[in-house]
Amino acid sequence: MRIGWIIATTLLLAPPAGALAAGDACSLLTDAQVSSTLGAPTEPGSRIGNLATSCQWLGKGKYATLTANNTIGGKTALERFEPGKKSALAGITVEPVSGVGDDAYYVYYTGTTRTGLGLVVKKGNSAFEVRVYGFEIDKGKPVAKALAQIVAGKL
Secondary structure (H helix, E strand, O other): OHHHHHHHHHHHHOOOOOOOOOOOHHHOOOHHHHHHHHOOOEOOOEEEOOEEEEEEEEEOOOEEEEEEOOEEOOEEHHHHHHHHHOOOOOOEEEEEOOOOOOEEEEEEEOOOOEOOEEEEEEEOOEEEEEEEEOOEHHHHHHHHHHHHHHHHHOO
């Protein structure tokens, strides 16, 4: 009887298949993967502001961040995914991208050639954003996509 209760409790409390458990953002990319993809050495991944849902890899002139399954304003990353595709903010470009996760889009400042570039991805019951900095937009896209593909492959 006790074993049945443990199994039932584990199944009820376990995250759904493909969902990211809280606190795992830094475990989704290795330091070597990030450094190699950025083309520059980085410091080990560390939480941003002590948030378990975010991680950053800082390098000289280039860095990356990962935010996974965070909640903002009472909405989960998955709940914000679709509305984010229709950003009505002036000066923000949202551009669909294929080949990563179930659905994905780039987001960046319109009219800039070099700034932070985000790639927002939905995969199963999870949503996450990879951001890369220190690249021209067109050169940052494949870098963000390569990192996002690694993360999506683990979900």
